[in-house]
Amino acid sequence: AQSVAQPEDQVNVAEGNPLTVKCTYSVSGNPYLFWYVQYPNRGLQFLLKYITGDNLVKGSYGFEAEFNKSQTSFHLKKPSALVSDSALYFCAVRDSMNTGFQKLVFGTGTRLLVSP
């Protein structure tokens, strides 16, 4: 069965500094990987995805993520954090080997807090 781990409940970073939110995954086949962001009392907003191709994926709001097959990781990064980036971030994976509706499995979420 597919699974996602986000080892950090919270990440604290000062505005202007680079940020990294970690994600590792486990699948049987090839992974389809996604990052979403959630603001308080709101649904999830899509940031970026990796399906195939270039390991470095660029997404919305200046975020990017690097797919590392050997480490089964898909860490989210941003070169310079903004206070407005403070939110809850979810990593998700879909296993290409799964049948049926191809369920998307979410990590437990990482709260990012960017201080001024």
Place this chain on the structure above:
Amino acid sequence: GAVVSQHPSRVICKSGTSVKIECRSLDFQATTMFWYRQFPKQSLMLMATSNEGSKATYEQGVEKDKFLINHASLTLSTLTVTSAHPEDSSFYICSARAGKVYNEQFFGPGTRLTVL
């Protein structure tokens, strides 16, 4: 990106009543829709998946007679919480996906249900 709407955004009801939540894909045809439940400070729990015109597939432990899902068209899915009880109080989020399984899911803004 694509837009998914949910209505209502908040609902308060008495115990024993039924509540219907609507989910609409506004600018694309959603071949598959998903319903999630999110508890405070926790990740999303998939409740059920549905394709247009088909019966929903429920996750283990989710009562299909309590959480009725109808995916009547390619742009509309409804979740009805029947005979609601206080323990059903939660944040319910719908999601929609068009076409291929590696496409991203787009999420609605969520519905906060409070059962008194």
